[in-house]
Structure formats: structure tokens, C-alpha cells
Amino acid sequence: MLELAIAAFLIALNGVLAMSELAIVSSRKSRLKAMAADSRAGAHVALRLADDPGRFLSTVQIGITLVGVLAGVFSGAAFSEMLSDYLREVGLSPFAANTIGYTVVVGLITYFSVVVGELVPKHFALRNPERIACVMAPPMHLLSRVAAPIVWLLDSSTRLLFRLLGGDSSKATAVTEEEIKSLVAEAATAGVIENDESRMISAVLRLGDRPVRSIMTPRTDVVWLDLDEPLEDIIASLRECNHSLIPVARGEIENVIGVVKVRELLGPALAGETLDLESHLHQAPVVPDTLDALDALQVLKDADVPMALVHDEYGHFDGVITPADILNALAGAFPTGEDEEEPAAVRREDGSWLIAGWMSSDDLCEQIGVVLPEKRDYETVAGLVINRLQHLPVTGEKVDAYGWRFEVVDLDGRRIDKVLATRIAVDDDDTG
Secondary structure, X not given: OHHHHHHHHHHHHHHHHHHHHXXXXXXXXXXXXXXXXXXXXXXXXHHHHHHOHHHHHHHHHHHHHHHHHHHHHHHHHHHHHHHHHHHHHOOOOHHHHHHHHHHHHHHHHHHHHHHHHHHHHHHHHHHOHHHHHHHHHHHHHHHHHHOHHHHHHHHHHHHHHHHHOOOOOOOOOXXXXXXXXXXXXXXXXXXXXXXXXXXXXXXHHHHOOOEHHHOOEEHHHOOOEEOOOOHHHHHHHHHHOOOOEXXXXXXXXXXXXXXXXXXXXXXXXXXOOOOOOHHHOEOOOEEEOOOEHHHHHHHHHHOOOOOEEEEOOOOOEEEEEOHHHHHHHHHOOOOOOOOOOOOOEEEOOOOOEEEEOOOEHHHHHHHHOOOOOOOOOXXXXXXXXXXXXXXXXXXXXXXEEOOEEEEEEEEEOOEEEEEEEXXXXXXXXXXX
């Protein structure tokens, strides 16, 4: 019975070491830091061990190796002899009894060592790694100090061999954007966060990589006032408009000279005074169309009016950007109340999608699941089609790309208004 108790103790000790190793390695530093800030016992020690994984892993490996050797030698000798004696008593030859006894004992010890000494403890460690790390960190730290010379030798040898193999033994601590996206997707799948929250978080992460031209209101859709028009026409345009800020130009929209706040015009209009647009003009900042959306947001915060004029590299007016455009990029488009706007994408009964040409390529990826290159020279579905065709299309033209067939079904002048997207076989996909 004493031998059995010693074997069970060694296997359990191996499980404790394995659980400690996985718990500390799997712990998120952000949670450990929060626990340390709350004065959780062991959290500071767990953080120190996590910051020096080479030393910690060497310590654990010493313990696991030592326990494994002791369990194998002691149990193999004690139990195999007991079982062999029993088999000889029941009539087996000495050779057969020794062989069967040793094989059975090694098999049982291996089984319990793997299940009880590895798998079960590691499952416990994965369920709540930070809490277990806080409990096990102090004894692991003490063990590393007791075995300091051996730990130093193993850690130094590991680093040296790693460098000789051309690797970098330093631990990468930076969290990548892809890791954040994976965590968000996992949390949404597990029900920790809502799907809408997951989409908004993904949109926020994309926002810093999106240029202004991908979220701005293009010049073709900009409502503006012409100072050269008669006052009656300007007032009529103001009545029909429901925007709070309107660009003002002379002759054509290319010559924007400022922005007016509609509410500032309301007082003189109600008082029956003559409307003087120029006296109510505000200067709007001008930004390049390649500016990051997050940088544009900061420009809008610092501006006199929350509207910026977007120009291309040749100085031509491309459109305007407002906080509403950035909000639409994060949460989706809101109804404007001007018309009954059709949705950007509508799924049809046959599984195909009827898509607006102005829909952004980022929204296309999220809506229908098409995988587009990260670096691309277009920002909309219309731009994707033109980029693949290399010419302005006519109604009915098709292009196969990225596992989808995009067919131009409606044009508004030269502008692509509607595109029909249909999933095709991968073999038919022209991705060149």
C-alpha cells in the first residue's frame, strides 16, 4: 500500500506541475494586471513568471522530469515485481511472468500519468488559467529559486541553441489586430458579446485603415448652394434640404468657398430679412482623400464646423466628410428621410445578391463573405468591377473575381448603379 500511495503522489505532483505550467502560459496579462491591482494574492508573482517564460519553463521541466523518472523507476520496480510474483504463483513461467508483469505495470503507469498527470490538470488550467496561476505562482517561484543553478543552466542552454538555429528567444508581447479580431469572433460565437457589437468592433478596427475617400459623401451626392443663382432658387433649395451644413460654391461645386449652418439662416428668414449667405460662411478644413478616417475624425473635432472638404492629389473637389459619415461606417447607414433609399445589398431567393454600386468594398466583404485583397485601388463595388474590366462597363457585362460573378444590371449614366453578385465555383474564379 505504501508503494501505491507513493506512485499516486508522484502522478498527482506531475499533474500539479503540468497544470501550473499551462495556467501561467495561458493567462492573459491584462487579467493578471487587473488582479494585481485588486491586490489578489499571487498575481504579482504570476506576472513576473509570465514575463520570464524561459526561466519558468525550465523550472517546471526540472520538476516534471524528476517526478517522471522517480515514478517510472520506483513504480516499475515495485509493482512489476509484485505482479510477476503473482503470475508465477498462478503457473506462468518466470520469463512470461516478468515480461507480462513489466508490460502491464508500464502501461498502467503511462495511462494514469497521461490522464491524471497531464490531461485532466491541463483541462482545469484552461478553464480558469488566471486564478490557478495566482495560486500556483508562489510555490513555482520558490522552486525556481531553490533550483536556481540548474534553472540558469537549462535556460541559458535553451537560449543559446535557439540563437544558433536562427530564432529569436525573446517573447513577442505585442497583440496583433488579427488576434483581437479572433477574440471578438470567439466571444460573439460564445454569446459573450452580441453580433452587432462584434460587427461594430470590427468596423472600429478597420476604420484606422480606411482612407477618407472610402467613407465620404462623393461630390455627385453632395447638396450645395450656388451663390450665382437667384436668391429665390437658393431659398427653394434650402426648403428642400434637410442637412444642417451645406457647402457653398460659385458657379460650380469645384469652387467651394465655405459652409453655411442652416440654423443660422433660420432667424433672418423668419424675420423677413434679406438672406446674405456670404455673411454666414464658415471655413471648412480641406483634407486629402488618402487621409485615414481616424485622422479625419480628429480634424473634424478641431474644425469650426464639423465638415471637411475632400480633395484628390490634383486638388479637385471629391466630396465632403462629416461625423455622420464616420458613424455610418461604424454602425451602418441611417435613413436620411429624403427618399425611400434602397438597402445597399439585398439577398435574392436564389442566393445571389443585388448590390448598390456605391457600397463600400469593406461592407461587401462583411455582407456576402467575399475575400478581397487587403491592398486594393478601389473603395466601392463599382470600383471593383471597373478595376477588373479596365474600362467603363455597359449593362449586362460580367466579371468573375474572388469566387463571385459580378454582373452590371443597371447604369445611371456612366455610373454603375446596381450589380448582381453570384457565387461561382472556385475553378471558374479569375483571381489574376
